[in-house]
Amino acid sequence: MSERIAVEQKFLPDLLGRLSSLARRIFLAGGILPIVLVVAIVGFAIAEPRFLTYNNLFNVARASSFLVVVSMGQMLTLLVRGIDMSIGSTEALVSVCVALVMATVLAGDPNAPWLAIAAGIGAGMAIGAAVGAINGIGIAVFNVNPFIMTVGMLSILSGIALTVSGGMPMYGMPKQFGEVFAYAAPLGIPAPVWVAGGVFLIMYYILNWTPFGRRIYALGGNIVASRLAGISTRLHMVMAYVMCSVIVAVGGVLLTARVGTGEATLASTHVLESITAVVIAGVSFFGGIGRVGNVVLGAFFVTLVTNGMNLLRVPSYQQLIVLGVLLILAVVVDQVRIKMMQQVRAE
């Protein structure tokens, strides 16, 4: 009996010690995300039984795919120690132009819906590339602070989008566009999820398996060392912003297909949500650190929280408060994590 107690007394602190060191390692490797994801799922499942149904999770997966895509774009800017405040207005401008081009081409030849769709998507991608190039050149060549540069672009892009659209929804896109890019579900998986999966694979390959990706991390981690190692830091920085905006344009195209019209006010919450998703996923504001797989989970998490709050009938105004708190907490935790990583050295 007393022997057993002795064993338990040794065993319990031992187990607790191991659990806490495991949690610590998970935290250091992946940030706060794995922990909050589990807490959110368990919490919502207890509070609202409908939450854990297949249908609801299917909905969350589809609804999250847009944020998943743009968050992967946002991730690139944080990796190079920057930020993109203009992603929402990039999506809006893409939406308006995609709708305009599709409607124009379709009006010219009503029998060529696919030509119209191809032209529209092409225009959307080109706008993304141009926006990214302007952001990147402003930041990397003219040394404009990334926040200032992209806030300026936010204003410019949404001004253009509102001017082009006159502030009204833009109609006239071929119906096939929505049918395929929003509502089709090959193998039971919604089209936007397929696209998000494709973007993920490309990002994973580029970031983890190419010299270019390695250098994106390097220049975020130490731009001076990267330059001394012969990396053309300006070019890589510009390319990071171009890739970001092109990916964001993909998100804009998907959302436009989903909404069915070109909207100059599309995706206004995406900036806040994407930064929250990316930071919760452990992408550091100080550059050079972050995994694309975690970013996908982070964006999924943010959508999940929104979805859970909707099910629990949390009014949308208060949801804004929750999202803001989440963002600030994620940044605080990022700082703590950086400190802890530096302390590992002392051990």
Added chain:
Amino acid sequence: MDQVLAPSRPAAGGTSLLKASGIVKSFGGNRALNGVSLDVHENEIMALVGDNGAGKSTLVKILSGAEVPDEGTIHVSGRLAAIQSPHDAHDLGIATLHQNLGLVDCFDVPQNVFLGRELSTKILGVLPLLRRAEMVERTKALLRELDIRMPYLDRPVSTMSGGQRQAVAISRLLLGDIKLIIMDEPMAALGVHEGQKVLDLIQRLSLRGISFLIVSHNMEHVMSISNRVAVLKNGNLVGVVPTERTTRQDITSMIIHGRV
């Protein structure tokens, strides 16, 4: 009295390895280098000394391709060399350890060793693919060859000690066919023991025929390791003297008063 002693290292051959002539570099109105000429021979260890702000790091940056001079020429093995970037210098066999080490803190050891020179293959002839396993293996081989022991390679170098970080930065230098290693204060941040290890390593590599240009404030190190000492003051070369035929006092006086 020094001449009596047989030189411990093969005497500097006198064949020019790296010859910089009339190097001028200004930052705004500030002339960091005012027409400096320097000749590093094959198979020698040259020390470069001078007060803070004398222009040592600027010269190092120019020789390593990190900065481009306003005026002046550089010859490598007798041939005019246009060193416009760190890659150019590396292709000519010049590797540099900069004053701040030039490591990416959040990268692990192999990632730092291969920074900017990642190994990759092309799949289907077009898509690049990093050879990550090979980079890890080659890093291990490199460290073994240099007799550098490191407990783990797969952690960010930010978690490592000053000496270990130094070792990573130094092993980086030996990738490729290197003839000259330039080091900007390699022992500055190190303890006595770690500093001695770096000195040993320099000596071992020098026996293999690699030349060194080493910036240091530590006169003891300078006297013990170098064949010749070059002294800079206010962007001018005061002179180059064989270590055997000079004393610490002479060099200190050159650093302070600017004359031989």
